[in-house]
Amino acid sequence: xxxxxxVLGTFYxxxxxxxxxxxxxxxxxxxxxxxxxxxxxxFMRGREIRRELADGSALVGVRVELAGAIDGHSMxxxxxxxxxxxxxxxxxxxxxxxxxDTDADTDAFxxxxxxxVTEVGQVMNSGxxxxxxxxxxxxxxxxxxxxxxxxxxxxxxxxLENAPAADDLALLFQSRIETVDAxxxxxxxxxxxxxSMAALLDRLRTSxxxxxxxxxxxxRMAERGAEEMADTxxxxxxxxxxxxxxxxxFVSLExxxxxxxxxxxxxxxxxxxxxxxxxxxxxxxxxxxxxIVDAMVPMDVDDDGFDEMGRSAIxxxxxxxxxxxxxxxxxxxDTTIDHSTPEFVHDIGTAAVDPVVVGLGANQExxxxxxxxxxxxxxxxxxxxxxxxxxxxxxxxLNDLEVDRIExxxxxxxxxxxxxx
Numbered sequence: 001x002x003x004x005x006x007v008l009g010t011f012y013x014x015x016x017x018x019x020x021x022x023x024x025x026x027x028x029x030x031x032x033x034x035x036x037x038x039x040x041x042x043f044m045r046g047r048e049i050r051r052e053l054a055d056g057s058a059l060v061g062v063r064v065e066l067a068g069a070i071d072g073h074s075m076x077x078x079x080x081x082x083x084x085x086x087x088x089x090x091x092x093x094x095x096x097x098x099x100x101d102t103d104a105d106t107d108a109f110x111x112x113x114x115x116x117v118t119e120v121g122q123v124m125n126s127g128x129x130x131x132x133x134x135x136x137x138x139x140x141x142x143x144x145x146x147x148x149x150x151x152x153x154x155x156x157x158x159x160l161e162n163a164p165a166a167d168d169l170a171l172l173f174q175s176r177i178e179t180v181d182a183x184x185x186x187x188x189x190x191x192x193x194x195x196s197m198a199a200l201l202d203r204l205r206t207s208x209x210x211x212x213x214x215x216x217x218x219x220r221m222a223e224r225g226a227e228e229m230a231d232t233x234x235x236x237x238x239x240x241x242x243x244x245x246x247x248x249x250f251v252s253l254e255x256x257x258x259x260x261x262x263x264x265x266x267x268x269x270x271x272x273x274x275x276x277x278x279x280x281x282x283x284x285x286x287x288x289x290x291x292i293v294d295a296m297v298p299m300d301v302d303d304d305g306f307d308e309m310g311r312s313a314i315x316x317x318x319x320x321x322x323x324x325x326x327x328x329x330x331x332x333x334d335t336t337i338d339h340s341t342p343e344f345v346h347d348i349g350t351a352a353v354d355p356v357v358v359g360l361g362a363n364q365e366x367x368x369x370x371x372x373x374x375x376x377x378x379x380x381x382x383x384x385x386x387x388x389x390x391x392x393x394x395x396x397x398l399n400d401l402e403v404d405r406i407e408x409x410x411x412x413x414x415x416x417x418x419x420x421x
Contacts, residue, residue: 001194001197001198001201001211001212002201002202002205002208002209002210002211002212003201003205003209003210003212003215004205004206004207004208004209004210004395005364005366005391005395006204006205006206006207007201007204007205007206007209008041008250008366009365009366010135010136010204011041011171011250012039012041012250012251012252012366013135014131014132014135014136015039015040015041015128015131015173015175015188016036016039016131017131017132017134017135018127018128018129018130018131018132018173018188019036019039019127019128019131019173019175019177019188020036020127020131021127021128021130021131022123022124022125022127022128022131022175022177023035023036023127023177024127025123025124025126025127026086026120026123026124026127026177029119029120029123030086030120034177034178035177035178036175036176036177036178039173039174039175039176039251039255040173040174040175040249040250040251040255040259041171041172041173041249041250041251042171042172042173042174042247042248042249042250042371043169043170043171043172043215043219043247043248043249043250044169044170044172044247044248045164045166045167045168045169045170045219046163046164046165046166046167046168046170047166047167048247049153049157049164049170049172049189050153050157050166051153052187053077053152053153053156053157054151054152054153056151057079057080057151058079058080058149058150058151059077059078059079059080059149059150059151059156060077060078060080060083060117060147060148060149061075061076061077061078061121061147061148061149061156062075062076062117062118062120062121062122062124062125062145062146062147062148063075063076063125063145063146063148063156064122064125064126064129064142064143064144064145064146065142065143066129066140066141066142066143066192067140067141067143068133068138068139068140068141069132069133069136069138069139069140069200070132070140070190070192070193070196070197070200071192071193071195071196072162072190072191072192072193072196072197073160073162073189073190073191074125074128074129074142074188074189074190074191075125075148075156075188075189075191076121076124076125076128076186076187076188076189077156077186077187077188077189078117078121078186079185079186080149082185082186083117083120084113086117086120087113087116087117087120114147117147118145118147121145121147122145124186124188125142125145126142128173128188129142136200160191161193162191162192162193162194163191164191169212169215169216169219170191171190171192172187172188172189172190172247173188173189173190174187174188175188207395210395210398210399213403214398214399214401214403215248215398216403217398217401217403218248218368218394218398218401219245219248220403221328221329221332221333221401222245222248222329222370222372222387223245224328224332225324225325225326225327225328225329226243226244226245226325226328226372226385227243227328228324228325228327228328229243229321229322229324229325229328229374230242230243230324230374231324232320232321232323232324233317233320233321233324233374236296236316236317236320238295239295241374241375242374242375243372243373243374243375243385244372244373244375245370245371245372247371248368248369248370248371249368249369249370249371250366250367250368250369251366251367251369252365252366252367253357253360253361253364253365253366253367254357256353256356256357256367256369256386256388257349257350257353257354257357259369260283260349260350260352260353260384261285261349262348262349262350263285263348263349264286264346264347264348264349265283265284265285265286265345265346265347265348265349265352266283266284266285266286266288266289266306266314266344266345266346267281267282267283267284267344267345267346267347267352267353268281268282268314268315268317268318268319268321268322268342268343268344268345269281269282269342269343269345269355269356270318270322270339270340270341270342270343271339271340271359272322272326272337272338272339272340273337273338273339273340274330274335274336274337274338275333275335275337275393275396275397275400276329276337276389276390276393276394276396276397277337277389277390277393278360278387278388278389278390278393278394279356279359279360279386279387279388280322280325280326280339280385280386280387280388281352281353281356281385281386281388282318282321282322282383282384282385282386283349283352283353283383283384283385283386284314284383288383289306289314292313292314292317293306293309293310293313293314296313296316296317297309297310297313306346311344314344315342315344318342319341319342322339322342323339325385325387326339332401333397333400333401335397343355353386356386356388360388360390363390363392364390364391364392366391367388367389367391368387368388368389368391368394369386369387369388370385370386370387371384372384372385372387
């Protein structure tokens with residue numbers, strides 16, 4: 001299978017259009033005004049999908065089978081509490097009419113709830129699929145919905161022929177629909193038949209494209225870079241650090257600010273140049289930034305922790321983490337990637353990412369973003385990493401990528417200390 005940015009852009013428009021139709025139909029069904037929040041087009045390995053479905057939360061889902069322009073399965077999965085909020089209004093009148101005392105039949109209520117969730121899930125699945133069909137100018141048939149529930153992956157995936165294996169890189173549409181007084185989050189999974197997806201990619205692609213296994217290799221390449229980044233951070237701070245790349249997102253640039261927490265953040269921003277070029281941004285909440293300063297500066301600093309010495313400490317950590325991440329890429333790609341000196345950012349989340357969005361926006365509409373989480377053992381050291389390459393550079397780099405090199409190539413980072421003068 002081959003894809004290109006044009007194909008992914010079409011998929012993203014499908015996700016947005018489908019989420020919009022689903023939100024509109026939910027509003028019509030419940031009478032509660034809704035709108036689409038963040039929509040993401042994600043690539044996740046099968047093991048990560050299974051881990052998400054088995055995080056201990058009680059989940060409910062509605063699954064349909066697809067035929068036509070896309071063969072496979074579409075599944076909407078809610079946290080049980082969110083599903084309860086959705087159907088509460090639908091059931092309130094029935095409960096008022098049917099329940100005469102507090103000893104109402106619990107099983108009957110469960111059946112009513114299940115029926116209501118299934119109806120809502122069918123409406124939302126149909127909204128998504130109709131949105132895809134509109135973008136594709138094709139017909140996609142939808143089967144009778146099936147209700148699924150559980151707190152593990154097995155009920156949701158084990159009986160699907162197209163469920164991804166542990167190491168398979170799978171496509172996930174993730175959307176959030178917001179109501180007036182609450183946010184309803186859900187995951188929307190598309191499990192396409194491989195032959196059907198290959199035919200669709202051939203139809204939509206406008207260039208020679210990238211082999212799908214190269215995108216898989218890109219994800220693995222990022223994992224190697226992240227490992228090196230964790231090692232260098234551990235050596236610098238003395239804090240045992242681990243890094244987890246949770247998924248590879250494909251989003252419109254305008255959606256990136258919506259993903260950043262609406263709170264004061266401390267950021268370290270870089271521009272990198274080579275093949276690929278782009279931007280790298282590390283974002284810490286203020287408490288984590290304080291923790292970093294306390295670990296790295298062996299003396300008292302100002303209460304805010306961000307005087308010249310505190311800023312220097314955070315920038316030094318960012319410099320080393322950037323070197324580890326990008327040198328891991330460069331070694332695998334057998335190329336050179338240079339990065340700028342770090343820029344310190346201390347601002348509300350949206351403002352922290354605006355320079356990156358503006359810098360890329362002149363040349364492209366979409367971006368790949370690695371959803372990466374940095375955790376330091378026994379310390380409040382959480383960090384989100386946005387690695388956003390230029391899409392044309394990335395396509396060229398991936399076409400030249402030798403996937404077999406990824407596991408064989410050492411990712412030893414070299415970096416220079418910042419000038420403290």
